[in-house]
Amino acid sequence: MRSAQEVENKIGELLDDFYRRRIEKIKKLKLKDTLKRKNPYLFRAIGTQKASEIVESLLTAYMSSSDEGIFGDAFFEPLAKYVSGGTVAPSEGVDIVMETKTTYTAIAVKSGPSVFNAQSKKRQEEDFRALGNRIRKLRKQFDPIVGYCYGKKRQKKETAQFRELAGQAFWEELTGDPDFYLKIIQLMKNKPQEHSVEFKKAWDAAINRFTREFVETFCDENGNIDWESLVKFNSGKD
Template sequence: MTPLNLDDVARYVELNIGAFHEKRIASLGRLKLKDVLKRKNPYMYRAKHVLTAEQIIRGIVDAHISSNEETLFGDWLEGLAIFINGQVYGGWKSGITGVDLEFDRDGRRYIVAIKSGPNWGNSSQIGQMKTNFLTAQRTLRTGNSGLQVVAVNGCCYGRDNNPDKGSYYKYCGQRFWSFISGDDQLYVELIEPLGFKARERNDEFAESYGQMINKFTREFTLEFCDEQGAIDWTRLLRFNSEA
């Protein structure tokens, strides 16, 4: 074990956090209004007494951003976790399906599936993770029958006060970051470097966001509003649901 150098973590963040922000902006650029409208429920907008195109557009774009950013930042944190573990325990990104990180400690091989938060999946998804763990354990033991393989679901934030799940462990928040780094306070220490140039990056994103709202509002008004500017619900429903 090599003690974690927080300066190395800060440098990693500074060099790589830009990729997250760039993907946020790129994701907005790929968004197509009509594709999203086909997946939305126009009855709900009508029931909520939505009156303007911009209300619908902001709802669509904001929902996309919220869902997409959680995924993008979860992927970015996965990379950070693998980097940190590599510095401390020599861990590596796994090539096994459903496993993100592998490392050896105290004579055991740890296989880790990294998720953003504790409530990441339904029963079917959790069942698939368990299957992936069992397959990975069998694969790793093929060449070394005596290898002790420990499966872990690591969650970057949140809590789970019952980490022993029987066939695997679930470490969340402080427990997870401590598990991969040996530093009980890392979960707090990460906050400062993650703010690197956050304001400048968010200003860039806000400009792209504003342009997208204006573009989609204009497109929606031309396609789904009448000459008086009112939303033509029949036209919208036919586009969304007509056979």
């Protein structure tokens, strides 16, 4: 079992990496890449007139989606591996292995409980099944788990091919501590505030950079948005 100080230090390291990645992402982001993913008709329909409003909406939506993926990779997954005491899995679709003389627990770590569609769930079941077939030759009980680092999950046990644990239940499974899911928040301490100045600087620079490019590309000489030009870029034939 890791000490509180060890976990706090690890959480600090992971938050450093999370912020490094998100700042790097926003610095490299291109306006036209984000415009291709958004609905220009909606901006027009809700009466948007300012380039800066479109730009801020684009950045907010993009970073919200991007942050979820970055946080899973940079924070949740490595933290789960660290506190579990397990090893990195040697198999596709599995992140952590915890093994005893009689059991083999294979865990796929996911950020939240809404990650699966029918196809991805089937693929997860196949990954577990392939690993389970190998493990049973060792005459060990195979326990496949999908762990969601936040949220709640109610499992249909009669059709389950693997256990699903979310939020408190998942972190308790890894650590044996029913309060560990709360300690993650507590042990972040002041790290987010320490990084906020640097991120705000990168964010403001991106807003300014995007706004200048948007005005130059999609506004007329009077500063009005050229909606036809914007729609042609977004939806016209290549």
